[in-house]
Amino acid sequence: MADNKKGREDQAQNADRRQRERAIAEELERRDEPEPPVDPSELAYLETELEAVEFPATGDEVIATLGDRDVEATDGTYTVEELLPETDVETFESSRAVRERIERPTVAATMKRIVEASQKLPREQLDGSQWDAYQKTLRELAAIDADDEDEGVRVLGDWIVDRIEQKGKLPGSRAVRREAANFCRSEGYEIRNDEWLGV
Template sequence: MADKKRDRDKQGHDAERRQQNRDTATELERWGETEPAVPPDVLAEFETELEAVRFPATGAELVAAIGDHELQSVDGSYSVDALLPETAGETFDSPTAVRVQVQRPAVAAAMKPVVEASKTLSNVEFSWTQRKAYEKTFQALKAIDADDNDEGVEAISDWIVEWIHTNEQLPRSRDVRRQAAKFCRTNGYQVRSDEWLGI
């Protein structure tokens, strides 16, 4: 019986890894659409820095190796340690995965404390699909309040972290979207019902 459960778990993890690879490929194909605020030449230079890192690498290993490296974006300068979760529980399979993470610095900076907080929970898995939903919410907020220093992105990141510490679980992606929509409406931003935040 235990062997069957182990096989099912393995199949589930394999399916999730395949989905991660597809999502990474999709992100790379679409990286010019919304933010990527880090220009391609800066990302190319950053990838040169990553050659010194052995993959797969944890977030903690990457921060230790290249955390002080600065990435120039259209919004300003970000150090790598402000964008990558500093935890051994977060693993990056390749330089491409790191590049996808840092090319949208506002989203990466918002996800860093969320991922770190999620690693304090026992027996809770932060699934790839849930993570992508959180990121999509941050991207939508970034698009809405691009001129307001990412106030909405930071507010929802803080809300998720507080939720994790208070409830000792991850909020559902629907709850995150609902809270983001509430923030937008409270601050005078229109959210249409056919948009991601229109919930």
């Protein structure tokens, strides 16, 4: 596109269109997920408090501002500090990214443990695609049975952290999915081959 006013407007419109398409795709993907355990009004209030944070922001920066803020969930009360990693490695692009992380506290707390454990690795870093795969696997486990108090999420988080500590490296995304599927099958949940956990 030409570098003139019309070209810049076209680029901006294309960027907006792509953003809307991503949001629609994410919403369609989430349709099968159970309702988040944190009340949406609680999340909306938290998001207004996040206006004090300049984004993009690291976990450290968000915690410095709102770390002791309580978040009420169906399974208990958490502080923001318990749900976000205390690190400058992970960056949140917007208040919405923080909100999306916090809306599933068990998954958020488990990802915090994984991120913080991975920081001790000298030659490896939990990158975007692997981080996404870990989180998606944990969310799938949380969605299997909303009444099991997310036992699978905790078990898988323990397994990943143990692997990091024992082997000195991050387990592969496929190995994490396989371990999650094994847990589900051992608990009597059927996993089809066409599902994310169906490895």
